[in-house]
Amino acid sequence: EAGVVQSPRYKIIEKKQPVAFWCNPISGHNTLYWYRQNLGQGPELLIRYENEEAVDDSQLPKDRFSAERLKGVDSTLKIQPAELGDSAVYLCASSFGPTNTGELFFGEGSRLTVL
Amino acid sequence: AQTVTQSQPEMSVQEAETVTLSCTYDTSENNYYLFWYKQPPSRQMILVIRQEAYKQQNATENRFSVNFQKAAKSFSLKFSDSQLGDTAMYFCAFFSQGGSEKLVFGKGTKLTVNP
Numbered sequence: 001e002a003g004v005v006q007s008p009r010y011k012i013i014e015k016k017q018p019v020a021f022w023c024n025p026i027s028g029h030n031t032l033y034w035y036r037q038n039l040g041q042g043p044e045l046l047i048r049y050e051n052e053e054a055v056d057d058s059q060l061p062k063d064r065f066s067a068e069r070l071k072g073v074d075s076t077l078k079i080q081p082a083e084l085g086d087s088a089v090y091l092c093a094s095s096f097g098p099t100n101t102g103e104l105f106f107g108e109g110s111r112l113t114v115l
Numbered sequence: 116a117q118t119v120t121q122s123q124p125e126m127s128v129q130e131a132e133t134v135t136l137s138c139t140y141d142t143s144e145n146n147y148y149l150f151w152y153k154q155p156p157s158r159q160m161i162l163v164i165r166q167e168a169y170k171q172q173n174a175t176e177n178r179f180s181v182n183f184q185k186a187a188k189s190f191s192l193k194f195s196d197s198q199l200g201d202t203a204m205y206f207c208a209f210f211s212q213g214g215s216e217k218l219v220f221g222k223g224t225k226l227t228v229n230p
Contacts, residue, residue, distance in 0.1 A: 004159075042206050043160075045217045048217060101210065101212070102209075106159045108158065
């Protein structure tokens with residue numbers, strides 16, 4: 001069974017440039033999460049989807065971040081424009097919603113460096 | 116809001132030694148789940164062990180076990196016969212179905228197992 005797939009693995013951009021990250025969750029997992037992990041820190045939730053609905057986006061900086069999950073499967077996280085402080089690893093995770101007990105399956109992450 | 120605290124930023128041990136990682140949490144919830152996740156260098160985060168708060172018995176998984184003290188809100192991870200492959204960041208995490216249904220992480224403990 002394929003795991004959570006993320007791309008790109010690494011991205012280097014200059015500040016004020018846009019960037020997008022893509023995530024394909026495990027088949028059948030209807031809950032999808034985007035987390036941000038700063039260097040040496042634990043992941044922090046940005047947004048959670050139940051199918052195509054964003055049910056928790058309270059920590060998403062909406063002035064520059066946006067996300068979508070069309071058709072309730074793949075998801076894209078966008079930053080525009082990027083700032084130096086956005087340098088981090090962006091983790092996507094998924095779980096099987098109806099029996100969600102917090103066991104999340106993570107992708108390898110997308111490491112963003114903003115210069 | 117739930118908080119998770121890991122008081123050991125770093126730890127170094129020799130191969131074959133026993134490791135104990137500490138974690139405390141704060142919550143007003145009664146039903147929740149606690150986790151230890153492992154994040155090897157440049158690799159995806161994986162679940163090590165899970166504890167349901169309603170269970171008094173401590174969870175075990177092969178070499179790994181937890182010491183769950185619900186009244187003290189303490190949740191430590193212990194594993195014996197440490198191996199080079201155990202070198203990783205270890206995150207304690209909290210999840211409540213009745214709350215925000217998001218996994219809340221501690222800041223992690225960087226464990227290095229030396230030959």
